[in-house]
Amino acid sequence: MKKEMLINVLQPEESRIAIVEDGILEELYVERNSLENLVGNIYKGKVVNIEPSIQAAFVDFGVGRNGFLHVSDIEHQYYKHLTENGDGNGKPGRGKNSKGRRINERSVANKPPIQEILKRGSEVLVQVIKEGLGNKGPTLSTYISIPGRYLVIMPGLQRVGISRKITDEDVRRQLRTILTKLAPPPGLGFIVRTAGIDRTADDLKRDLNYLLRLWGTIVGRIKKLPAPVEIYSESDMMIRTIRDIYNSEIDTLYIDEPTAYQRARDFMKVVLPKHVNRIKHYTGNDPIFYNSDLDDEICSIQNRHVPMKGGGSIVIDQTEALVAIDVNSGNYRADDNAEKTAFKVNMKAAEEISRQIRLRDLGGVIVIDFIDMREEKHRRSVERRLRELVKRDRARTKVLRISPFGLIEMTRQRIRPSLRRSMYEDCPSCRGTGQVKTAESMAIEVMRTLMTTVNKKNIARLVLNVHETVANYLNNKRRKDITNLEDTAKTSIIINARTDVEPEHLTARCYDDIGNEVNF
Numbered sequence: 001m002k003k004e005m006l007i008n009v010l011q012p013e014e015s016r017i018a019i020v021e022d023g024i025l026e027e028l029y030v031e032r033n034s035l036e037n038l039v040g041n042i043y044k045g046k047v048v049n050i051e052p053s054i055q056a057a058f059v060d061f062g063v064g065r066n067g068f069l070h071v072s073d074i075e076h077q078y079y080k081h082l083t084e085n086g087d088g089n090g091k092p093g094r095g096k097n098s099k100g101r102r103i104n105e106r107s108v109a110n111k112p113p114i115q116e117i118l119k120r121g122s123e124v125l126v127q128v129i130k131e132g133l134g135n136k137g138p139t140l141s142t143y144i145s146i147p148g149r150y151l152v153i154m155p156g157l158q159r160v161g162i163s164r165k166i167t168d169e170d171v172r173r174q175l176r177t178i179l180t181k182l183a184p185p186p187g188l189g190f191i192v193r194t195a196g197i198d199r200t201a202d203d204l205k206r207d208l209n210y211l212l213r214l215w216g217t218i219v220g221r222i223k224k225l226p227a228p229v230e231i232y233s234e235s236d237m238m239i240r241t242i243r244d245i246y247n248s249e250i251d252t253l254y255i256d257e258p259t260a261y262q263r264a265r266d267f268m269k270v271v272l273p274k275h276v277n278r279i280k281h282y283t284g285n286d287p288i289f290y291n292s293d294l295d296d297e298i299c300s301i302q303n304r305h306v307p308m309k310g311g312g313s314i315v316i317d318q319t320e321a322l323v324a325i326d327v328n329s330g331n332y333r334a335d336d337n338a339e340k341t342a343f344k345v346n347m348k349a350a351e352e353i354s355r356q357i358r359l360r361d362l363g364g365v366i367v368i369d370f371i372d373m374r375e376e377k378h379r380r381s382v383e384r385r386l387r388e389l390v391k392r393d394r395a396r397t398k399v400l401r402i403s404p405f406g407l408i409e410m411t412r413q414r415i416r417p418s419l420r421r422s423m424y425e426d427c428p429s430c431r432g433t434g435q436v437k438t439a440e441s442m443a444i445e446v447m448r449t450l451m452t453t454v455n456k457k458n459i460a461r462l463v464l465n466v467h468e469t470v471a472n473y474l475n476n477k478r479r480k481d482i483t484n485l486e487d488t489a490k491t492s493i494i495i496n497a498r499t500d501v502e503p504e505h506l507t508a509r510c511y512d513d514i515g516n517e518v519n520f
Contacts, residue, residue, distance in 0.1 A: 001021055001022055002021070002022055002023075002251060003019070003020070003021050003022075003249050003250050003251055004019075004020045004250065004251060004252050004253070004254065005017065005018070005019055005020075005241075005242075005245075005246065005250050005252070005253045005254070006018045006020060006254050006282075006288055006289065006292060006294070007238055007241075007253065007254065007255040007256070007260065007264070007288075008256055008287070008288050008289055009238060009255070009256065009257045009260045010256045010257050010287070010288075012033065013032065013033055014030065014031070014032050014033065015030070015031045015033070015236070015237050015238060016028070016029070016030050016289065016298075017029040017237065017238065017241050018289065018292075018294055019245070019250075020292060020294070023292075023293075025294055025297050025298075025359065026355065026358070026359075027245075027358055027359070028298065028301070028358075028359050029237060029241060030423065031237040032423075036063070037131075037234070037237075038063065038128040038131060038138055039128050039129065039130065039131055039138075039234070040127065040128065040234035040240075041127070041128050041230060041232060041233050041234055042125065042126070042127045042144060042146075042218065042230075042231045042232035043061035043062060043063075043125075043126055043127075043128070043228060043229065043230050043231055044061075044123060044124075044125055044222055044225060044226075044227040044228065044229050044231050045059040045060055045061035045062070045067065045123070045124050045125075045126050045140070045227055045228050046059065046060050046061075046121060046122070046123055046124075046227045046228050047059055047060075047069075047118050047119065047120055047121060047122045047123075047124060048060045048066060048120065049066075049120065050114060050115055050118060050119070050120065052113065052114065052115045054070075055070065055071040055113065055114045056068055056069060056070045056071065056114065057069045057114060057118050058137070059124060059126060059140055060227075060228050061126060061140070061227075061228045061230075062227075062228035062229055062230060063138075065132065065137045065138075066137050067126065067128065067137050067138045067139065067140040068136070068137050068138070068139050068140060069124070069126060069139075069140045069141070069142070070139075071111055071113070071114040071117070072111075073129075073139075073140065073141035073142060073143060074111065074114070074117055074118075074142050075142040075143050075144075075156040076156065077156060078117050078118070078124070078142060079111060079112050079116070079117045082112045082116060082117070123227045124142055125142060125144065125222060125231070126140040126141065126142055127140065127141055127142075127143070127144050127145070128140060129141045130414060133414075142156070143156055144156060145191075146211060146214060146215070146218075146232070147193065147243065147244065148193075148207040148208075148210055148211045148243075149193075149195060149207050149243055149271040149272070150192065150193055150195050150196035150199055150203060150204055150207045151179075151190050151191065151192060151193060151196065151204065151207045151208060151211060152190065152191045152193060153188060153189070153190055153211040153212075153214075153215055154188075154189040154190070154191060155187070155188050155189065155215065156189065157188075157189020157190075157191070158186075158187060158188070158189050159189050160176060160179045160180060160184065160189065160190050160191070160192075161189070161190070161191045161192070162175050162176055162191065162192050163191060163192060163193050163194050163196075165194050166192070166194055166197060171197060175192045175196060175197070176192075178201050178204060179192055179204060181201070182201065182204060182205055182208055184208065185212070188212075188215070190208065190211075192204070195247060207271075214232075218231055218232050238255075238260055238263070238264060239263070239264075239267055242264060242267060242268065243267075243271065244394075245394070246272075246275075248275075250278070251278065252278055252279075252280055253278055253279045253280065254280050254281075254282040254288060255279065255280070255281060255282060256281075256282040256287070256288040258281060261279065261281040264279050265279050301356075301359055301360060302360070302420050302423070302424065304316060304317065306352065306356060307330075308345075308348050308349065308352050309348075310348065311329070311330055311331060311345070312327070312328060312329050312330050312345040312348060312349065313327075313328050313330055314326065314327050314328070314349055314352060314353060314356070315328065316356060316360070316362075318362070318420060321364070321365065322364060322365040322366065322367055323362050323364065323365070323366045323367070324367050324369070325353055325366065325367070325368045325369065326369045327345065327346060327349040327353075327368070327369060327370050327371050328371075329341055329342065329345045329371055339373060339374055339375060339378070341371075342370075342371040342372065342373045342378075343373055343375075343378040343381070343382070345371055346370045346371055346373065346378075346382045347381070347382060347385055349370065350382055350385045350386040350389060351385070351389060353368060353386070354386065354389035354390050354392075354393070355389075357390075357393070357412060358393055360420060362412060363395070363412050363413060363414025364411065364412070364414050365409065365410075365411055366409070366410050366411070366412060367407060367408075367409055368386075368407065368408045368409075368410070369405075369406060369407055370382060370402070370406040370407070370408065371406065372405070372406045373406065379402045379406070380402075382402065382408075383399070383401060383402045383408065386399055386408065386410075387399050390410070390412075393412070395412050395413040395414075396412070396413040397410060397411065397412045397413070398410060398411045428502065429502040429503060429504065436502070436503040436504055437503065437504050439467075439469040439470050439472070439473040439503075440473060442466065442467070442470040442473075442503070442504060442506065443470055443473045443474050443477070443478055445506065446464060446466060446470065446474060446495075446506060447474075447478060447481065447482075449464075449506070449508055450462070450464075450482070450485055450493065451485065453508065453510065454485050454486075454488075454489035454491045454493070455489050456510070456518075458512045458513075458518055459489075459491055459510045459511070459512065459518055460490075460491060460492065460511060460512055460513045461491065461492045461494065461510070461511040462491055462492070462493050462494070462508060462509075462510050462511075463494045463496065463508070463509045463510075463511070464493070464494065464495045464496065464506070464507070464508050465496045465498055465501070465505065465506070465507045465508075466495065466496070466497070466498065466501075466505060466506055467497075467498060467499075467501055467502065467503050467504075467505055468497040468498060468499050469503065470503070470506075471495050471496070471497030471498075472497065474495055475495065482495075
């Protein structure tokens with residue numbers, strides 16, 4: 001399988017990175033330089049408000065809007081003085097059970113109330129773990145983590161660990177042994193990333209030293225700078241993607257901008273010197289994505305209707321609370337057997353759905369309505385197939401069992417707004433609903449406005465501005481009613497047809513006998 005990473009940074013306003021497998025777009029990352037990306041950044045913030053009812057604090061961290069910090073995201077160091085063993089007497093506290101064994105530190109049940117942990121004005125070191133969405137501010141955590149190429153430093157962890165995505169017990173044991181022999185400083189935690197598999201002790205040692213130097217710099221800024229202030233900023237998207245996503249399976253990285261190409265080579269020389277030659281400078285006349293036939297596919301990503309090869313389709317609808325995905329068989333038929341047709345379409349749909357979720361960066365609750373299948377083995381096969389496909393997703397996912405109605409509910413980690421919310425804005429005419437009032441509905445509204453206005457005192461002339469289609473409807477189908485109003489109220493009614501306004505546009509102005517405007 002030929003696997004390539006295409007990096008398009010030629011336009012200063014936007015950076016795009018695509019992962020292409022045998023000519024098929026599998027992953028897409030888009031970042032607008034005009035939209036500040038805060039995820040991963042570390043700040044020294046100040047608590048401005050505490051809400052005991054939701055066990056959360058709002059933190060000013062210097063970006064103009066407050067962040068949301070839930071009690072479950074508060075690290076043990078902030079409340080260890082409140083636990084029973086905080087005085088050093090060795091008694092089990094909230095962080096340990098009755099046998100002295102460590103229990104889940106993030107569990108709310110094991111922590112004091114947030115109003116006891118934090119006060120207004122308290123300074124906290126926080127990291128942005130989720131971008132703000134709509135009116136909601138960014139989500140914060142005091143569990144700090146800074147990724148390197150092979151390791152992640154987590155100062156609050158105070159132990160070494162292995163990524164949960166590494167499932168082979170022998171590999172986990174081997175990596176833990178190597179990391180323990182490197183003797184990380186006490187009080188700092190480290191986790192081996194999946195990229196650390198098959199790396200030598202020297203590779204891990206190099207990454208460990210880099211993270212220790214970086215953490216030393218951060219500690220110095222924490223002590224020196226007053227809150228609220230930025231302490232650490234994540235790398236740009238190109239460097240982040242190479243660091244987090246690049247692996248030996250990717251044959252070539254093409255970059256279309258010479259300065260970015262050189263930066264990528266310099267970074268690769270530090271983290272993976274043997275792979276530097278895989279980075280190529282794209283010098284073609286056509287744009288890099290156009291040359292790979294990706295532009296048309298990217299333009300169609302936000303289409304509601306997604307056809308599948310060989311027949312069938314899926315329909316994707318995003319709402320405020322969840323994403324609904326419907327599977328349709330269309331004209332696809334398998335040997336005139338309804339059950340077999342449903343099963344084959346659903347299996348194909350599972351593959352396309354997992355791909356579309358990654359490409360669109362959909363997050364939160366996702367409900368998938370598969371075509372009904374009677375046989376239990378078919379339902380379980382579709383469910384297993386979807387679980388296998390979402391394993392390659394870098395965001396955390398959880399898939400529930402398929403229901404008797406053919407529904408699968410799943411959740412996907414939402415780190416930042418979806419691609420659609422980043423690239424599009426609500427239509428000013430329909431305000432995001434996708435619908436506007438018909439000309440007949442607007443005409444009824446206009447007639448009600450006329451009837452409540454023409455009989456008011458001192459009004460001799462009434463001027464209405466409406467969309468052209470509404471004006472045509474009124475002049476063709478309601479002209480007699482308008483004429484009767486004019487005769488009854490002795491008022492002149494003028495309807496102006498406009499083509500430069502929204503379909504629901506309606507303004508009215510009233511004038512007296514001498515042409516002065518009358519307020520109503």
